[in-house]
Amino acid sequence: MDPLSPHAGPDPHDAGPDPHDAGPAPRVTPGPAGAEGGGSARAERGPLLQYATGSLGMGAWVTVPGLLLLYFLTHTLGVSPLVAGPALLIPKIVDAVVHPVVGTLSDRQARRQGNRRGMMRWGLLLGVAMTAMFTVPAGLHGTPAAVWVAAWYVVGNLLFAAFQVPYLTTPSDLRVGSHESTRVFMVRMVLLTVGLLAAGVLAPVLVADEQRGSYTRMACVFAVLMLVTALVAIRGVRRLTATGGFREPAAHSPSALADVRLAWADRGFRLLVLSYLFTGTTTHLVLAAVPFYAEHVLGRSGLTAVLMGAFLGPAMITSPLWFRVSGRIGKQRGLLLAQLLFVLGSLVLVAGDHVPVALTVAVVALLGTSFAGLQLLAFSMVPDVVAAAERRGHSRAGAYTGVWTATEAVGTAAGPYVYSAVLAVGGFAASVDGEGARQTAGAVHAVLIGFTVVPAVLMAVAWLVQRRCRLDGLADAR
Template sequence: MDEAARLPRRGLLAFAGGSLGMGTWVTVPGLLLLYFLTDVLAVAPLVAGLVLLLPKIADVLLHPWIGQLSDAELARRGHRRLLMTAGCALPLAFAALFLAPGGLTGNPAAAWVAVAFVAGNLLFAAYQVPYLSTPADLAIGYHERTRLMGFRMVVLTVGILLSGVLAPILTGGPDPTRGGYALMGLVLGTSMLVTMLIGISGTRRLTVAAPVPASTSGPGAAGLRTLLVALRDPQFRWLVGSYLAMSTTTHLVLAAVPYFARYELGRPGLTTVLVAAFVAPALVATPVWVVVARRIGKQPGLLIAQGAFVLGSLVLALGKAAGLPVLVGAVAVLGIAFAAMQLLPFSMVPDVIGAGGADGTSRAGTYTGVWTAAEATGGALGPYVYSACLAVGGFLASGAGTGGVVQPESAHTMIRLGIGLVPALLMVVAMLSQRRYTLDRALR
């Protein structure tokens, strides 16, 4: 398929539909799981952070291994949908995260959540890695990859918005309960399953429309060797390093929102408002970023977005002194930047793979596995870094129905700096890494 050819809209929409379920998995645990552990299950902040971090360590090898299995499936069957089908058990693990047996608190409750999280991460990889390998498989060009990812980003944003707004409401609003969290897990888990099945249908449609180019190369090696093969590519190495910092930053901010709303702003109900302010602008911004990428290139657009994120984060560091309208506006700036940080890097990965020719394309699952491992690692590092901020500030954990506890002033300070100053510093690291990526100039 040449650069001027376009993928069918119905296929694009069906493919993008799979991101609704993925958006739920990425958003809800990132938004609520740390808070669920510390303020509902009475788990100490550092222990809660480890519950989110330790299961993700295995992802560094697990995701590239899943990618290798996906490449092998492509070589044998001409598609990657078998693994995606197996990953459709993810909603069960999602529901289990918030279904800790009654009476479990503290470390036993933390252990329950950790086991469910490990299972969920494995199933998420089984679906997400072959799903995101599809754009690299297709015989399409530089701009069509951006268009494909633009459709995905819009639908993903809808999924993030709906789940991010509904989840706090279903849990009980300002006073969440264990029963509310259980209900939320079951309701959103069911919707996740439906959208994941739609995504499988979409991958089939697109593969028919733009067939996978023939290749005589077999799948790459498994495990650590697979990881090293992908990271030997200098363009991919700098791109994935930047994305790891971006993923860590955005997940840190997401995990911080419930604490910021309750303890800094004094209104737990503002969690929903802030999530909506973060996500809703991305719906409008995504098509704009597609145009920006077409006119000035993907990398320049991404650097602009990263700079905007730094500025918005620094405003949040001011806390309630800045005033609620200003804070909501700063969160909206973060959301606009977030749209670019999802759209552009994800459309740059197929560019890197495609630059390797047929051999590169045959290892699309391997590259994508490393990429999603970075995304998953960032998803764990972000809440862990914020939990460390809470611990440094002396944050006190509490159980559901206790009415909360009075936090020391140092905890309030770290709640504010953790959502503002720390993300700004991390995003600067992402920008410095991103500037080392040079392939975009050669392709546009």
């Protein structure tokens, strides 16, 4: 039994059984001895590390576009912020629509084949999209260049969804308890952070001259990483489900839309999704804003890699700490604490260049510590919701995960879009091939406010929504 808070019981408002679930009960692939209780199995270290390795390469896809695409468009391709924002948002809207469909297809494949790995193999082509996205033909500038980038961003997001949805469904598929699923996510989170950190620090260094050829070479480096780690992860998923057991989803519904409605009717899941939407928007806004803040507020573009290291470095160290926190006070209270720390840290940075750089780096490290908790605890609540849905008779882990990753996709796009909108309001001027345009005081002020006040407000909304959740009770029941 997970030692979480005993004060929160199951939510009486959770959705009841779904009328479409009048089929046979889902089959359960036996795990190792002792797994029959539904919560006593433990993920073995080797398969778990192989599984988590997939997050190294996928972390590059999450980080590099979020960190560099807006900057690439406005500083190298001569795209105005008014055009750059939609160029990044539209592919993510497409992505958000696709993820629930992928979740439903993943559930159907799991029932038909007994696993979800076939769909994951499409993710092996993700590096091709990454390379093409950053390899813009020499004759394209401005809006045509933005169209090229957006088109390949759509292709990459489709391939990413095919890998990511079944990949993230794995902890919900395993026949383990709530605390053990948090452990699975913790190991994944540590390696994800390594991938985020490597991409966040290395990518800006590889494109320091802001030339097109440098962006192409950078993309090729990460394309190789994504291919190798995806292959390892697919093997890890196979071994992990073989030793930890595999819960097949219930009989599939008539459509992906029916699955979305089913997931959305689950009050606990709905509140968790809404909170994570604002959380994801906030963190990806910060990632997109780091290069702008370093160059235009702190006056040193070379600090981009330092700030990214400060943001992502602590996450590797503090993920195990947040794991212990969740065991002591519950995932819900731990997540609220992480959100509050992010709000406070963002407000401190409003001082901009009026505080020493060392203090700025320290505050960004605090944000990174918060980021670790935001990711680990929110993601680890999803298997608890899925397990509760299974007890009500409509277990569709892929469908729930599809909605969850669609929300993550929206947040990934909304963050840079919100920041580009703030820049546009401030009158930020775009440039070509790194030839910096002169910025007005209003533009610099927009860079600062977008990196500090706006994230604080968005995360405060996430905190208010999360307060209404009662998910620790589900973990206790599991």
